Amino acid sequence: MKVPSSFSRLKDFRFPREVIAYAVWAYHRFAMSTADVEDLLAVRGVVVSPETVRLWVNRFGRHFADCVRTDRPKPNNxxxxxxxxxxxxxxxxxxxxxxxxxxxxxxxxxxxxxxxxxxxxxxxxxxxxxxxxxxxxxxxxxxxxxxxxxxxxxxxxxxxxxxxxxxxxxxxxxxxxxxxxxxxxxxxxxxxxxxxxxxxxxxxRPRRYKLSNQSYRHARSDAFALWADYTAEMAA
Structure with a gap:
């Protein structure tokens, strides 16, 4: 299946970076195995193996983590x-x-x-x-x-x-x-x-018990916007 992409495709990768970023996000955001992520992608017409998901997670997980560290505000003292x-x-x-x-x-x-x-x-x-x-x-x-x-x-x-x-x-x-x-x-x-x-x-995972529903939705939207920016910065 040809998946439309709004970003340039990574060199030597069959699927666009949005698919790879989605797999990395789902694996880390939820308590899922690579086989679970495989099924989640299959529902959306993307057929990959659990081993492919594992390679994506290992290769690009650090990229997203480094982006979060770089952008995070100075921690509490x-x-x-x-x-x-x-x-x-x-x-x-x-x-x-x-x-x-x-x-x-x-x-x-x-x-x-x-x-x-x-x-x-x-x-x-x-x-x-x-x-x-x-x-x-x-x-x-x-x-x-x-x-x-x-x-x-x-x-x-x-x-x-x-x-x-x-x-x-x-x-x-x-x-x-x-x-x-x-x-x-x-x-x-x-x-x-x-x-x-x-x-x-x-x-x-913002502290939801400290936030109103509206504030939580804003925080979630901001997180997805950041993730999109980090996806655009991915490199092969």
């Missing part, structure tokens, strides 16, 4: 940090995640350790990217103490499990995707997927 365990090939790894006070994910990092060295590596990456926070909220893991004191000595470090419920909730989408994908296949695959997944969901 109150950060929440936490780590959760993920099992890959029978081996435990730690997924380090940081969000701001608005609940937007700043970054994630998959590491094999849960010690001060791992905490410092992740925290240094955040400070380099976003600057120094005013407040850092963590659980009572002592590995956070030395990195925070050395990198942001003036920050107010609040180590209390009850204060960190916001980031505990942000782990839930990861758990859902981990189940759908029958666990992650490698640390590199988990890092690649989650880095894109969290950023893409930032613009398509």
């Amino acid at each position: 109150m950060w929440h940090m936490d780590e959760c365990v993920i099992t890959i090939g029978g081996v435990k790894y730690w997924l380090w995640r940081a969000i701001d006070a608005d609940g937007d994910v700043l970054d994630i990092l998959v590491q094999p350790r849960r010690n001060a060295k791992a905490a410092k590596r992740f925290f240094r990456k955040l400070v380099k990217q976003f600057g120094k926070p005013r407040v850092v909220v963590t659980d009572k893991l002592r590995s956070y103490i030395q990195p925070i004191r050395s990198l942001v000595p003036d920050a107010d470090h609040r180590a209390h499990k009850g204060l960190n419920n916001r980031i505990e909730n942000s782990h839930r989408p990861t758990r859902r995707r981990e189940k759908i994908m029958c666990r992650f296949k490698s640390p590199q695959q988990a890092q690649r997927f989650l880095s894109a997944h969290d950023q893409i969901n930032t613009i398509f």
